[in-house]
Structures are given as structure tokens and as C-alpha cells.
Amino acid sequence: MIGSNILSFAKSILSDALESGGIAVDATVGNGYDTVFLSRSVGSCGHVFGFDIQEEAIAQTESRLEEECTAANWTLFKAGHENMLEYIPEEFHGRVGVIMFNLGFLPGSDKSVITKPETTIAAVRSSLSLLSVGGVLCIAIYAGHPGGDDEDSEVRQFCRSLDYHSYRVVQSEMINKPGHPIRVVFVFKL
Numbered sequence: 001m002i003g004s005n006i007l008s009f010a011k012s013i014l015s016d017a018l019e020s021g022g023i024a025v026d027a028t029v030g031n032g033y034d035t036v037f038l039s040r041s042v043g044s045c046g047h048v049f050g051f052d053i054q055e056e057a058i059a060q061t062e063s064r065l066e067e068e069c070t071a072a073n074w075t076l077f078k079a080g081h082e083n084m085l086e087y088i089p090e091e092f093h094g095r096v097g098v099i100m101f102n103l104g105f106l107p108g109s110d111k112s113v114i115t116k117p118e119t120t121i122a123a124v125r126s127s128l129s130l131l132s133v134g135g136v137l138c139i140a141i142y143a144g145h146p147g148g149d150d151e152d153s154e155v156r157q158f159c160r161s162l163d164y165h166s167y168r169v170v171q172s173e174m175i176n177k178p179g180h181p182i183r184v185v186f187v188f189k190l
Helices: 006-014 033-042 055-068 081-087 117-130 148-160
Strands: 023-026 047-052 074-078 096-103 131-142 167-174 182-189
Touching (some): 006 033, 006 182, 033 055, 033 074
Parallel strands (some): 023 096
């Protein structure tokens, strides 16, 4: 159920691809809410890898994980998501069930530190090789800030260009939200 939050809808879609013992990635940990969701979903036998370039985001996420999750099934990297192939051990390449992105800026922090099209596209490209068959990439796009419209356009164009025989791409958005709509793009690997 979407309710007032499109991410709740996204998580309901992702739940089908998440399983106990699975592998997941939070490409933009931010405040840690999605990382906690992923950690709980994969359970004590699974693992979550998280990325963010901001120390504040890593610290908030680590604190939230320690408070809200029973399993220590996560690894956080203070690194850009475009480097995920280098940081995630090769044994997990092609085995990741879910990868989540929240594009834009860290709520409540410096709004000049934003995700950028060039690094995001590189990260999305890397994500495709990390995903297992049947895995899902979820990209939440918040465009209502300087640079956000360009990233929104470039990310969606990249996803549109993916081979239909290898991926299915679905877009969902809150079209009656005042200001910029929040879009979620799902990429399903066949």
C-alpha cells in the first residue's frame, strides 16, 4: 500500500525479491531507513552493503542499524556508489537480489552535496552486473533541487535504453505531489 509514501510502495515490490539469506545493496544509505529495511529482510544469514560519501550518513545509518536490527549483517562504506564493484567482494557479483538508490541529497544536511548524473549512471551500470537473475534495482528520484532535473532525465534515459530482452523497466510516480513528482524506477533483471 502506498499510503503517503511512495517508498512504502517500492518496498512492497522489493519484498518479492528479498529473501532470508539474500544479498542486498543500499547505494545511498542517507539516514539508514532503507538499509534497516534491507537488513531485516535478508535476516541473519544474509548481508547488506551500504554506500554513502558523507560521514554523517554513515554514522546515522550505523547507529540506526545497531538500534533497530538484531543481526550484524551489514557492511557500510564511506565511498561513492559508482565504486560498488570495487568494494563488494567478487563472490557476491551476480548474486544481489535488491539494490536501492535514493537520489538527491541527505535530508536535513548540506543540500549542495547531491548525487550527480555521471556517478549515478556509473553506479546503475555496475548494479546491473551485481544483480542476480530475478533481482530488482529500485531508483527513487527526487528532482526538486538544483541539478535534480538533469539527473532525473539522464537516469531515466539510461534505463529506457536497456535491452528489453534482458531487463524490464517500470516507472511509478506520485503525479499529484506539489512541486516535483517523486519517481521510482524499477529495473527487473531477466
